Structures are given as C-alpha cells and as structure tokens.
Amino acid sequence: MHQKVNILGVQISSISNDNLLAAFKQHILHKQKKQICITPVNSVMAAVKSQQVKTIYNNADYVLCDGMPIKWAASFLNTPIVERITGLDLLPNLVALCAKNDFSIFLLGASPGVGDKLKDIISTKYPHARVVGVYVPPFMSTFTVEENNKMITAVNAASPDVLLVSLTAPKQDIWIANNKDSLNATLMVGIGGAFEVMAGLAKRAPKWVQKAGLEWFYRFIQEPKRLFRRYFIEAPLFIPLIIKQKLSTKK
Numbered sequence: 001m002h003q004k005v006n007i008l009g010v011q012i013s014s015i016s017n018d019n020l021l022a023a024f025k026q027h028i029l030h031k032q033k034k035q036i037c038i039t040p041v042n043s044v045m046a047a048v049k050s051q052q053v054k055t056i057y058n059n060a061d062y063v064l065c066d067g068m069p070i071k072w073a074a075s076f077l078n079t080p081i082v083e084r085i086t087g088l089d090l091l092p093n094l095v096a097l098c099a100k101n102d103f104s105i106f107l108l109g110a111s112p113g114v115g116d117k118l119k120d121i122i123s124t125k126y127p128h129a130r131v132v133g134v135y136v137p138p139f140m141s142t143f144t145v146e147e148n149n150k151m152i153t154a155v156n157a158a159s160p161d162v163l164l165v166s167l168t169a170p171k172q173d174i175w176i177a178n179n180k181d182s183l184n185a186t187l188m189v190g191i192g193g194a195f196e197v198m199a200g201l202a203k204r205a206p207k208w209v210q211k212a213g214l215e216w217f218y219r220f221i222q223e224p225k226r227l228f229r230r231y232f233i234e235a236p237l238f239i240p241l242i243i244k245q246k247l248s249t250k251k
Contacts, residue, residue, distance in 0.1 A: 004063070005079045007070055008241055009054055010047045012039065013062050014074075014081045017089070020062070021097050028103050028161045028186050035060040035176050036189040038087040040067040041238050042230045043169045048241065053170045056177040064090070066192070068213035069235070073242045077249065091164070091194040095122055098162055099129035106133040106158050106185065108151065109166035110195040118199040133158035137167075148179070156184040163188045166195045 002019070004011035015023075027034050037043070037060045047054035057063050064085045065071055074081040098105050105122075107115040115134035122129050135154040137147055155163055163185035165172045172190035180188060196202040202222065209218050216235075220227045 002062075003082075005074050005077075005081055006245075007073055007077075008044055008048050008238075008245060010039065010044050010057050011063060012044075012065050012070060012074070012081060014065075014079075015062070015085075016083050017085055017093065020064075020085060020090075021093060024094070024187055025097060025101060028101070031186055033180065033185075034062065034187055035173075035180060036062040036064065036187060037173045038064045038066045038085075038090065038169065038190060038192055039070070040169070040192075041069050041235050043173070044070065045234050045238060046170045050170075053174065056170070056173055059177070060173070067216070069238060072213070073238070076242060077246055087192040087194040088197050090189070091191055091198050094162060094164075094189070095126055095129055095198075099126035102128070102130065103161035104130045104132045104158070105162045105164065106135075106155055106160035107131060107164055107166075107195065108135050108137075108155065109172065110136065110193075112136050114166075114195050114199055114201060117201065118195050121199050132160055143175070152179060152182050156182075159184045161186050164191045164195075165189065166191050166193065168192065 003014040005014050037057055039057065043057070047057050065074070065081045066084070066086045068084060071081050071084045095105065097103070107118060115136055119131045119134055122131055133154060135151060137143060137151055140147065143151070163183065165176055165188065167175060167190070169190055169192055172192070176188045176190055193202070209215055216231055220231050
C-alpha cells in the first residue's frame, strides 16, 4: 500500500518512481490486475465536475501526480506528494522494466501510425522488449459496442502484461474502468499523449522548463487551439478551489 493525498476529493498517489516500478514488477509477477491513472490538473477538474470520473479515480489503484500545480497544491495543503510522475516519464521507465523482465506490452490508441512508430522505436532502443500488439480505434467521443468489442478482442488475443492506453484523460481512464474485468491484461495504464513524445513525433519541454513548472506553456505553444480551453479556462478554476479546500480543512 502507499499513501494518497486528497486534492479536491481525488486521492492522488504519493509514491516515488522507484517504489512505483518495484510495485509494478510484483503486480505483474503475481498477476494482480491494477489500474493506473495519470492525472494532470484537467483530470482533477474533470473529477470535480463528474462524480463518475471522481469515483473512477478513487477506485483506481494508482493515481499519479502529473503536473506541478498538483504537487504545489499538495504542499500548500500540508500534505506533500513525494514525487511528480508524468506519463512522459513513466512510459520509457515502464518499457525498460518490461524489457528487463520479459514482460509483454500492448499499445492501444493514439492517432493512426503513432503506435506502429512507437513499436519501432521501442524495438530499436530496447531490443528485449516485447510489443505484442498495436490497435488504433477510430476517433469517437463514445465507442460503439462493436468497436469496444474489437478493442477488447485485440487486447485479449495478445494477453499482455502491460496495456498502455492513449485516448486522452479522462476518456482513457473511464474506458479502462468500464472494461477492466473483461480485459486479459495485468497493468492497465492510461498513458495520455506520451506515445507521440516517445515516438519522436512531438517534442517535450527542456528540463529547466519542466522544473520551473512551465511545461504546460511549452505544450500550449505547440498546440494552442486544442489546449487553450484546458489551460486558460479550466485550469485557473483549480487555484480558488484549492484555497477553499485549505480554508475548509482549517475549520
């Protein structure tokens, strides 16, 4: 078990990267099904608006702190989170863990061609890694029953140790939660946009930008149209809600 911190009603995992990977290894070896969510501010705000999303996050086994604002908020609330673990950091670390221990990987989601490109990159960088399947569903706000069954069938035919799902959050987390019992996979990770970055199709901010907590702005410059609402309409609501939580905790 690991500690969790309450951020606006969402229980965020407080765990180091090393301890997380060690736990993942044991879960796979013992075939313990686990759901892993990676939660930036927009995911927490989605949970504030939707009881369904909040319940999914609070029932997940790991809900990782992806975003400096969440880490800062935890410290502001006097319940600091051990480490920020982003999807961009977790993906290569998880692939390396799989390569070292002969665990299999399935890549589900992202745009057409991204999964195949990522598979090639993984094969080059990690010759011992086993990517046992790639499936790209068509873009739909909600999958049809037929498409959903195709996704499940593709995963189950490969029976991966690690299922990486890139459908954007919280959509990917909802999909995993709804289909967890039907999926023949051990670790099920909603990995977000990390596929594109590891595949070399998108750039990540320099280290100094990450440490300054400005990675969001770097991403916004790359995709202003898609990310404007997330960063300039939804995200600013996070700060007053955290202050309200702080005040209510004091009372």
